[in-house]
Amino acid sequence: MLKASKKEEKRFANMQEKRKPPVPLGSNLIRAFITGGLICVVGQAIMEILKMLGIPPDGAAGPTAAILIVISALLTGFGVYDDIGRFGGMGAALPITGFANAIVSPAMEFKREGFVLGLGARMFTVAGPVLVYGLVTSTVVGFFYYLLKG
Amino acid sequence: MQFFWAFVVGGILAVLAQLIVDLTKLTSAHVMVLFVSSGAVLSGLGIYKYIVSLGGAGATVPLPGFGHALVEGIVKAIDKDGAVGILTGGLTATSLGITVAILMGYIIALLFNPKG
Amino acid sequence: MGVYREGKYTLKFTNLPVLAGTYTVAGPIEGQGPLGRYFDLVYEDSLLGENTWEKAEVRMLHEAVDGVLKGRNLRASDIDYLIGGDLLNQITASSFAARDLDIPFLGLYSACATFSEALIVSAMMVASGASNRVVAGVSSHHDTAERQFRFPTEFANQRPMTATWTVTGSGACLIEKEEEANKNLPRLSSATLGRVVDAGIKDAYDMGSAMAPAAADTIKRHLEDTRQVPEAYDLIITGDLSRVGKPLVEDLLSQEGIEVMRVLNDCGIIIYDPKQDVHAGGSGAACSALVTGGYLYKELLNGNWNRILLVATGALLSPTTIQQGESIPGIAHAIAIER
Structure with missing residues (x-):
């Protein structure tokens, strides 16, 4: 076996499956639930405050997201958000705060490779795909809406 | 009560994403992409607005809410401007978040260094 | 010569x-x-x-x-x-x-x-x-x-x-070179160069599994070539297989009728405490270098050990091969250190 055949690969994969440390699924899910839930509660609180300040309810989601982005960016700068991510997994990555972390962390990291091709270009390593696929999917959805609306 | 539902809905979305990461070979970046697109599709099917009315920020803050905001913006722009709205509505509706995220990325990168 | x-x-x-x-x-x-x-x-x-x-x-x-x-x-x-x-x-x-x-x-x-x-x-x-x-x-x-x-x-x-x-x-x-002044210090006696072995692992977060077959291959060939049993060494120590790869080496060699359990350890396992948040263990070129140069060398000098086989392990991946969906080839080179 140098490059394993399909059969050898399978045999090794079986052996490996037996020795693999189990994924701590239960605790991962609980921590994701708590982290994701709490970030959304913070979002809800910001939204309620905005409403009290007179922003119409259906216009509050955007500014709420913006404020969360600012908070997450600061936490990333202070080196806290990666710890939240280590604890909460997708609970930290899935909210808009995770999107902000995905922009801020490479911007900070690759500043050392220059302000244009480092900071500027690498900022979108993870956030770029999110924007690309969000836009592509929503445009397709919008196209069908337009057709069906007739 | 709204806070309770924000917690539950936001938590459940995170749990679904965590399940995919832990049980498949997809990375968190893949799952973020998947959830944005799913949010856009669910929004187009008219389902996501019910999730928003139940969960409030619990539905708008996670990334499917971003997909939902893109589609809502497109729908609104089509109703107002016709076909061109398909191409203008999405970014118009989400420009605040995207611009703030990019600006913050720039500012934070100027002010801070990664801790490692 | x-x-x-x-x-x-x-x-x-x-x-x-x-x-x-x-x-x-x-x-x-x-x-x-x-x-x-x-x-x-x-x-x-x-x-x-x-x-x-x-x-x-x-x-x-x-x-x-x-x-x-x-x-x-x-x-x-x-x-x-x-x-x-x-x-x-x-x-x-x-x-x-x-x-x-x-x-x-x-x-x-x-x-x-x-x-x-x-x-x-x-x-x-x-x-x-x-x-x-x-x-x-x-x-x-x-x-x-x-x-x-x-x-x-x-x-x-x-x-x-x-x-x-x-x-x-x-x-x-x-x-x-051996001289009068250094003749009591540990010496390098033999080495086995490893083959590149690929068992089809594609997960860049599981390099222990990817490298284990190469480590097992090199250990087996070393013992065969030199006609020794594992116990000829006080310690056979792999580079960075971690808690995931080390038991796999034991399994792979056991299938070949070679039992290394009693003498096998791994630099990546002993360099960190399980309580340190490092998951399966340490890796990197410095992993085997720190353990060998720091810990093993001093224990050889103290006389706690006499013969060690170091089998440093490498995962031959790059960000490009991983993104293109290629599997991860492994390599392991063995060198015997004795006093």
């Missing part, structure tokens, strides 16, 4: 090259680990006051080489060749360190197996009579590796349980 072949893959050295000194530079997490007191220099932060982690890694390697020279009152001009490598693109940490050292430099790459590869090449240089003194040095750095191979260091990513933690540090070894 100094070096000859035994069996198919193994090199035997006569007038054994002497491992005349080691110097280890460790990062903060390594310093806090169970072997922290064995390292010669421990830094409290991973940037070392430099403005990039890459520069910090270069300095660690430079200081390791300086340290091993100072330990024996030698200057750079006493060294014939500097042999080593690291994990950065185009092994720049080593070549940048060599830029300031004024010693002819031979750059090597076998990922994290570079340390044993460097020891083997050094031993051949000395045993063949081509040189009197060679320094072998390698480095790795957690943060330079993360930003090159994975995600930015501040990215909120949860690492799976099979993931390993790249060791921050550097180790340098002085290999000398």
Whole structure:
């Protein structure tokens, strides 16, 4: 076996499956639930405050997201958000705060490779795909809406 | 009560994403992409607005809410401007978040260094 | 004539090259680990006051080489060749360190197996009579590796349980021709060069599994070539298979009728405490270098051990091959150290 055949690969994969440390699924899910839930509660609180300040309810989601982005960016700068991510997994990555972390962390990291091709270009390593696929999917959805609306 | 539902809905979305990461070979970046697109599709099917009315920020803050905001913006722009709205509505509706995220990325990168 | 072949893959050295000194530079997490007191220099932060982690890694390697020279009152001009490598693109940490050292430099790459590869090449240089003194040095750095191979260091990513933690540090070894003055020091007696083995693992967060077949292959060939049983060694120690890969090596060798359980250990397992948040263990070229140069060498000097087989292991992946969906080939080079 140098490059394993399909059969050898399978045999090794079986052996490996037996020795693999189990994924701590239960605790991962609980921590994701708590982290994701709490970030959304913070979002809800910001939204309620905005409403009290007179922003119409259906216009509050955007500014709420913006404020969360600012908070997450600061936490990333202070080196806290990666710890939240280590604890909460997708609970930290899935909210808009995770999107902000995905922009801020490479911007900070690759500043050392220059302000244009480092900071500027690498900022979108993870956030770029999110924007690309969000836009592509929503445009397709919008196209069908337009057709069906007739 | 709204806070309770924000917690539950936001938590459940995170749990679904965590399940995919832990049980498949997809990375968190893949799952973020998947959830944005799913949010856009669910929004187009008219389902996501019910999730928003139940969960409030619990539905708008996670990334499917971003997909939902893109589609809502497109729908609104089509109703107002016709076909061109398909191409203008999405970014118009989400420009605040995207611009703030990019600006913050720039500012934070100027002010801070990664801790490692 | 100094070096000859035994069996198919193994090199035997006569007038054994002497491992005349080691110097280890460790990062903060390594310093806090169970072997922290064995390292010669421990830094409290991973940037070392430099403005990039890459520069910090270069300095660690430079200081390791300086340290091993100072330990024996030698200057750079006493060294014939500097042999080593690291994990950065185009092994720049080593070549940048060599830029300031004024010693002819031979750059090597076998990922994290570079340390044993460097020891083997050094031993051949000395045993063949081509040189009197060679320094072998390698480095790795957690943060330079993360930003090159994975995600930015501040990215909120949860690492799976099979993931390993790249060791921050550097180790340098002085290999000398045998003389009256050094004849009681540990020596390098034989080496087995590994084949590249690929068992089809594609998960870049599970390098222990990817490298285990290569380690098992090299250990088996070494024992066959030299006609020894595993217990001929006090310790067979792999480089960075971690808690995931080590039991796989035991399983693979057990299938071949070779039981190594009693003598096998792994540098990546012993360099950290399980309580340190490093998941499956340590990895990186400096993992085997710190454990060998710090801990094992001193235990050999103390007489606690007499014969050790170091089997450093390397995962031969790049960010490009992973993104293109290729599997991860592994390699392992073995070198026997005895006193």
